[in-house]
Amino acid sequence: MIPAIFVFIYLAAVVYIGVFAFRRSEGAKAEDFFLANRSLGSFVFLFSLFGTNMTAVAILGSSGHAFTNGIVTYGLMASSSGLVIPLTIFLIGTRVWALGKKYGFITPVQIFRDRWECSHIGTVIFALQAVLLVPYIIIGIMGGGTTLSAISGGFVPFWLGGAVVAMVVMSYVFFGGMRGTAWVNTFQTILFLVFGVIAIGVIGSGMGGFGGAVEALGSQPATSWLLTRERISPYYFFSYTFIPLSAIAFPHILIFCLTAKKMVQFKKTVIFYPLCILLIWFPCVFLGVMANRTAGEIPAIRAKQEARRVLATQGKTMEPEQRDEVREQAAGDDVILHLLHHYAPLWLAGILGAGIMAAVMASDSQILALSTMFAEDFFAFYGGRRRFGERAQVQTGRLFVIVLTVLAYVVALRAPETIFEIAIQYAFSGFAAMSPLMIAALFWRGSTKWGALASTVWVAAAVAAVAVFQQTYPAPPPGPPAVVWSPGGTEVLARTPSGTSVFGFMPVVPMVVVSALLMLVVSKLTPKPSAATVEKYFSK
Amino acid sequence: MKRALLVLAVAALYVLHQDIWFWRTPRPLVFGVIPVGLFYHGCFSVAASLLMWLLVRHAWPHHIEREVEGAGGEGGAER
Numbered sequence: 001m002i003p004a005i006f007v008f009i010y011l012a013a014v015v016y017i018g019v020f021a022f023r024r025s026e027g028a029k030a031e032d033f034f035l036a037n038r039s040l041g042s043f044v045f046l047f048s049l050f051g052t053n054m055t056a057v058a059i060l061g062s063s064g065h066a067f068t069n070g071i072v073t074y075g076l077m078a079s080s081s082g083l084v085i086p087l088t089i090f091l092i093g094t095r096v097w098a099l100g101k102k103y104g105f106i107t108p109v110q111i112f113r114d115r116w117e118c119s120h121i122g123t124v125i126f127a128l129q130a131v132l133l134v135p136y137i138i139i140g141i142m143g144g145g146t147t148l149s150a151i152s153g154g155f156v157p158f159w160l161g162g163a164v165v166a167m168v169v170m171s172y173v174f175f176g177g178m179r180g181t182a183w184v185n186t187f188q189t190i191l192f193l194v195f196g197v198i199a200i201g202v203i204g205s206g207m208g209g210f211g212g213a214v215e216a217l218g219s220q221p222a223t224s225w226l227l228t229r230e231r232i233s234p235y236y237f238f239s240y241t242f243i244p245l246s247a248i249a250f251p252h253i254l255i256f257c258l259t260a261k262k263m264v265q266f267k268k269t270v271i272f273y274p275l276c277i278l279l280i281w282f283p284c285v286f287l288g289v290m291a292n293r294t295a296g297e298i299p300a301i302r303a304k305q306e307a308r309r310v311l312a313t314q315g316k317t318m319e320p321e322q323r324d325e326v327r328e329q330a331a332g333d334d335v336i337l338h339l340l341h342h343y344a345p346l347w348l349a350g351i352l353g354a355g356i357m358a359a360v361m362a363s364d365s366q367i368l369a370l371s372t373m374f375a376e377d378f379f380a381f382y383g384g385r386r387r388f389g390e391r392a393q394v395q396t397g398r399l400f401v402i403v404l405t406v407l408a409y410v411v412a413l414r415a416p417e418t419i420f421e422i423a424i425q426y427a428f429s430g431f432a433a434m435s436p437l438m439i440a441a442l443f444w445r446g447s448t449k450w451g452a453l454a455s456t457v458w459v460a461a462a463v464a465a466v467a468v469f470q471q472t473y474p475a476p477p478p479g480p481p482a483v484v485w486s487p488g489g490t491e492v493l494a495r496t497p498s499g500t501s502v503f504g505f506m507p508v509v510p511m512v513v514v515s516a517l518l519m520l521v522v523s524k525l526t527p528k529p530s531a532a533t534v535e536k537y538f539s540k
Numbered sequence: 541m542k543r544a545l546l547v548l549a550v551a552a553l554y555v556l557h558q559d560i561w562f563w564r565t566p567r568p569l570v571f572g573v574i575p576v577g578l579f580y581h582g583c584f585s586v587a588a589s590l591l592m593w594l595l596v597r598h599a600w601p602h603h604i605e606r607e608v609e610g611a612g613g614e615g616g617a618e619r
Contacts, residue, residue, distance in 0.1 A: 071566075071575050071577055071578040072577075074578055074581050074582070075557070075559075075577070075578075075581045075584075078581070078585070079557060079581040079582075079584045079585050079588070080557055082584070082585040082588045082589075083553060083554065083557065083584075083588040083591075086588070086592050087550065087592070087595075090592065090595055090596070094601060094604065095601070095604060098604045098605075098607070098608045101608045101609075102607075102608055210573040211572045211573050214566075214569060214572075214573050214574075214575070215569075218566050218567075218569075218575075224566070227566030227575040227577075227578075228563065228564050228565060228566050228575070228577060229562075229563050229564070229577060230563065230564045234558065234560060234563070237558065238558055241554070241557060262609060263604070263605045263608065263609065264605075267596045267600070270592045270595070270596060271589055271592045271593050271596060272589065273589075273592070274585045274586070274588035274589040274592065275585065275586070275589050277585055278582060278585040278586065282578075282582055282585075285578070286574070286578070
């Protein structure tokens, strides 16, 4: 219960930050609520933008993935992100910021509508972005409920934990808007960074140092592969470098890019972004791998390894549902909680638990982004602001925050978590495949609204097709993929233990490539926006 | 010329991410604990940061900054 008390203190601090931000706000101005008046300085801009992108995946997911898959996790998810994300912020984020400053844009859809002289096509893009974003909010509430329940040793039930997290997030987003969200994200990022350093020290000391553990893992055939990447295909590894393209297509990241006071604020963000990733992901991945040496001391981790062994040896003969159940038991998302519970003193586990809560609660930016998009791209665009005024628009955005959070909480109580975890996988690929839209809008004079529509429809269809495919063909046990279509002996389509492969690549590769091609070909064949509009974006 | 070199540097770093040479071996263990494949990608993150520093220094879109913020818009002391 002591760790839970620390977590509740943290939650109270976060609400206070939201209320404090509310006091600093400038009445009912849309730019102030949705973009903090475009006034964030270097420090808050760096940490809040980084924190916005670091969801529960960063701490719980990375250590869990490393527990199951080994050191490959860092190369797959972290180091590629450390190159691609700051590069896209440098190339695209700065230009989006400049357009926002110049023309008053608040959402990416406003840029698309203006750039391609379209209205309903913008609504289609808005709808797809919203559909892909909602699972994050639901999973954030679920993660909050699960983590609070685990940290309190079951004293706080899942439904109450989820309700508390939903209320806290809703409060500071409702009151503080972008300013509150940015400040909370900054506070959370500092907690993540401190968390990583302390956690590795405490757990390393508890395990008697890591040298012996690494040697022992490397000397046993059952675990030595965790220290290499021999079980991962180079095609799969390469495919993962496309996933970070999603970051700059996420509406919450693009909207965050509009909050900087000056363009110079981007400089520190792009330079330090890879180092922040290093400081957070490296300890989490390393600890996740090391958790495999703690089975003798921690029964819960022993049970996970046993489930993994059963899956490897008997998986082929199991029914798909039974296989999914064993796979769930073998999943390592909570290993870091077990390590802390076992090795850290209670008070420290509480502080570190607050750090984990900070990671889990990163759905605030998505809630605010959806609220901003609804208020700007829908309410204001279809005449609401003109008829009812700016104050009504901001109140609509606030009301949307409440409705969305309550709906997400109700769904979180009723639906199984795995559905939304899978939906997030699709969402990453979907947003990555939408990145050609913004690239074309900013860098190609010849792009058209019809090219944008073709790309958007393709992304929606591809995400749906992958979802249907994975529902139709259950995941095989660990090992070689189940080939579904191989005309002339060429493996075209296969179901892998963790997803789908197309010509050996993850679906994100053909999704991005086809999306870019459709933008190119359809734009070539369709009429361009007026010369005045094109000049507005490409004048020297 | 400078721009071409920077594009080349970005492309080279992207290619270097696919480090097939450390694929199947954990050794040497750097500092006695870190498998070489993990250490390599830790160094890759530092290299990415250095590359971003180069881009900011030599390829910063000053024309956009000037257009939006005027002559005094380059951040002064924050540069």
